[in-house]
Amino acid sequence: MGDHGAVTSATQHPRTPDATLAAPAPRLIATDLDGTLLRDDKTVSARTIAALADAEAAGIEVFFVTGRPARWMDVVAAHTAGHGMAICANGAAVYDLHRGRRLLAAYPLDPRDALAVIAALRTAVPGTAFAVELTGGFAYEPDYPPYAPAPDAVVAPVEDLLDGGRRGQPVLKLLAKHPSIDPDVFLRTARAVAGEHAEITRSSPSALLEISGAGVSKATTLARCCADLGISAEEVVAFGDMPNDLAMLSWAGTSYAVANAHPDVLAATTHRTVANEEDGVARVIERILAAR
Template sequence: MGTVTLAPVLPTTRPRLIATDLDGTLLRDDKSVSDRTVAALAAAEEAGIEVFFVTGRPARWMGVVSDHVHGHGLAICANGAAVVDLHRGRRVVSVRELPTATALAVVKELRTATPEVNFAVERTGGIHYEPLYPQFHLDPGAMVAPVEELLSEDSEYADEPVLKLLAHHAELAPDAFLELARTVAGHHAEFTRSSPSALLEISGPGVSKASTLALCCERRGIAPGEVVAFGDMPNDLEMLTWAGTSYAMANAHPDVLAATTHRTASNEEDGVAAVIERLLGLPPAA
């Protein structure tokens, strides 16, 4: 690993695309977008730099940016499983689904390794839960049932592609749970985490923020070296190592800090905006 830079250091040429995570990165802890950040993103787009929000959030939770930042084009949601058009009512324009047979194989492996695990299923139309899964964001119409029923071909939601499987453990430490899951079931699917709790996010083989961002960039003729990326949690790691220039937030997970050579201020201190201002030669906002 190269020498870590504590202050924002700029790429040698102006990027063509900025890819930023949301929670813990672009958003402040209260889930707001600061006026400084709104102004910086608008200035980037005015300068011809595309902005992609790249998040673990589903499309229906994107109002936090599409309503307040006027919808900066496309967003990559559900850790790469969906591309969403923020200009058209958060419409899902492409999906990289998790096959139900793969999800069921993961359920079997994890339940064998640690029977206390509980699951939720994120589909294009909403999320559905097992009875003991902590329902922090219970959407209207959510189905509550054993995960095998949630994934059944006979489910009333079976026509909606599965974006990701979520697994929660009430006792294991978050990183220990991730390591265990990758060990016993990593050959089936992609495992990552972005929550402070022991909550894993499971995507189809090869699906990640990085791989979907790479596809979007390829279609635009944008090379990795023309991308600047920002993140803070393990689900950002592949994206940060793929991009030509990447910044870990000061509040980032230790693995993210170890994997990146550039750092910026925390999400509470508008670290993304600080880098964009310097990229554009703008004076720092007061």
Template sequence: MPELRPSAPARRRVRLIATDLDGTLLRDDKSVSDRTVAALAAAERAGIEVFFVTGRPARWMDVVSDHVHGHGLAICANGAAVVDLHRDGLILEVRPLERSDALTVVKALRTTAPGTSFAVELTNGIHYEPEYPPFHLDPVATVAAAEKLLAEGWHGADQPVLKLLAHHPRLAPDDFLALARTAAGEHASLTRSSPTALLEISGRGVSKAATLAHCCAERGIAPEEVVAFGDMPNDVEMLSWAGTSYAMANAHPDVLAATSARTVANNEDGVAVVIEEIVAAQPPV
């Protein structure tokens, strides 16, 4: 078991906890443990806001919707949407990927990484190409080439694009990400959170960190008052922005390099372990 390294939460007041879900707050079976549920409730009783910050779209937030307690705001789709979980995942803010930029990325990856297949995540659901892997089939999805799904005249064109997904059947995940950033990084924000070669592509400047910073600024919360948790490359910017950041023991090497502290793995309730310490050390208001 890796050694826990207590950091700033023990010495100053924490006002907000930002936690990733998959591989971080959730166990591998996608459950939220009783210990974690209790820790989240204790944080909110101590006056600490809890934000779930995830690559998941709003429609996949049912895994935590029963555990949101008093606040219920989530940052979804890697920062593209702010969602109110108390109102059935109502999308409050959107930071879209412009269709022209998405089409440019599709063209670049078709050239530099032949065999790439795409899916388009809109505010009302996902649509994908015939070759795209059946990760989460949607019976009402439109199956068509990405160029059609992104065309201005398509029937879904009135819905903002939250992100473009790109999958490659042969490239190593980190190699695919590096190749894609070189080919198309000036047109969009590219990251990944899957163990497969699946990239998540958002609008330029859109990230978990950027949207979290915006939400915190609205509340008068400084980065130094935020503790963040994560495990994959799509968490790196958020973890670098937060005053204190924890990598899970199961984290990607890039996350381990970006964080100031460590906790145990997601299956050992690593987030709950740290939250318990924060609540116990929280100075009075």
């Protein structure tokens, strides 16, 4: 992928949704999945499917920008009308969903940085367990409770799991989970003790941190992809709901928080739409297309 454009963290003040229509005509829609595009039962509604297809038919690129790994992208892969581009693992990988989830680019976490984060968190937050998302699969420590059954996963101490990265299999994301700490406190603590080594964020309602390579986020990778397409930040409309979306929402020319978003996201975005359960993303896409 080409060099990324400038990515800023400036917080923009909320405006009314109608202000979107005064912005440059959107050329790309970038949307988070869980809690944003997807319903709570992890399905894509018929209204959303139609809106995505209509956007691509109108010549607007649609990128799914998610913390999910590629192996969890089947939920939307069947509903991509055109290219099926996905930025996964919070910016660590770019996939083409229409070509067998083909990996186009990876921005991995250096295992040495991962080990530094692990050491810092074990000291600061005892009881933290770790998992590793590799380009070739998922692996976790015996004390780490996986979100879903992972029969093919490797289970071993995280130091051994990171050997996969040293042997040439890129580490896309390190996951850190704690059974009882407040999720936002966990995030602040991790950033304070280990933020120099990696990009640390969260998207789960539980105390689960997602750790990427330093400087790697949804925003940096989306900016790279947009630069390759000749699309400016001002021509991007982005949607999200959780802290891992903040960099992308700040970078995009127009940003929307769904009504169910985390308070930090509601404070940082320029616009609002209704909740994911009410097809908030689809409603905005419909308005964008109606205004063209």
